[in-house]
Amino acid sequence: MMVKICGITCVEDARAAVEAGASAIGFNFWAGSPRCVSPAQASAMAATLSAAVLKVGVFVNESPAAVAEIARAVALDVVQLHGGEAPAGLRFWRACRVDGENVLDLESAAGADAILLDTAVPGLHGGTGQSFVWRLATLPGRRVIIAGGLDASNVREAIRAAHPWGVDACSRIESTPGKKDHRKMTDFIKAALAEAP
Numbered sequence: 001m002m003v004k005i006c007g008i009t010c011v012e013d014a015r016a017a018v019e020a021g022a023s024a025i026g027f028n029f030w031a032g033s034p035r036c037v038s039p040a041q042a043s044a045m046a047a048t049l050s051a052a053v054l055k056v057g058v059f060v061n062e063s064p065a066a067v068a069e070i071a072r073a074v075a076l077d078v079v080q081l082h083g084g085e086a087p088a089g090l091r092f093w094r095a096c097r098v099d100g101e102n103v104l105d106l107e108s109a110a111g112a113d114a115i116l117l118d119t120a121v122p123g124l125h126g127g128t129g130q131s132f133v134w135r136l137a138t139l140p141g142r143r144v145i146i147a148g149g150l151d152a153s154n155v156r157e158a159i160r161a162a163h164p165w166g167v168d169a170c171s172r173i174e175s176t177p178g179k180k181d182h183r184k185m186t187d188f189i190k191a192a193l194a195e196a197p
Helices: 011-020 039-046 064-074 155-162 182-195
Strands: 002-005 024-028 054-060 078-082 092-099 114-119 144-146 166-169 174-176
Touching: 002 054, 002 182, 011 024, 011 039, 011 182, 024 039, 024 166, 039 054, 039 064, 054 064, 064 078, 144 155, 155 166, 155 182, 166 182
Parallel strands: 002 024, 002 166, 024 054, 054 078, 078 092, 092 114, 114 144, 144 166
Antiparallel strands: none
16 A cells, blocks of 8 residues: 655654655645745755655646656655646556536546545645545546545545555645644554555
8 A cells, every 4th residue: 555645844754654654755836835835845855855755846737857856856755746748758647526426637647556536626736635436536547646645534534435556645744735734644644554555
């Protein structure tokens, strides 16, 4: 089970996530997010992580050239795209929104290493704390990551409902936007790994 902690803004949170068993750390480069970090900040945090931990950059409607430049500067393993085109030669995850019973934007996921599903909320691109109907995350033949409204109280149910490749948490394991609550984060990771096949 791939377990990602997104919206990391400090070394202490990154280290705590990895110590608890997270397999991926997300750095948000969208200026509209309270969790936005600069490439320099992300690079400093990424440098403290082992090669076994996936360093994921989150981008919203960014140009392929800008994504590629930041990916190189930070040494990202994966770019997670909310809109925009994928840069050639980079491993990418495509974020698609779930609106009620409908999974939107799936046509944009061609070539993606994985599809991240999150709840559609107007004006927001993740970090909403709202969940969707998890059975919709069953996409045959595709690696799916469930995001949106996950914490220790419901991640096991989400995994049982859809058997995803991975899970992703952000706002519901924070004390304030951008600052992780280490107890909530650890409990989430342990719950997810306990349910993993």
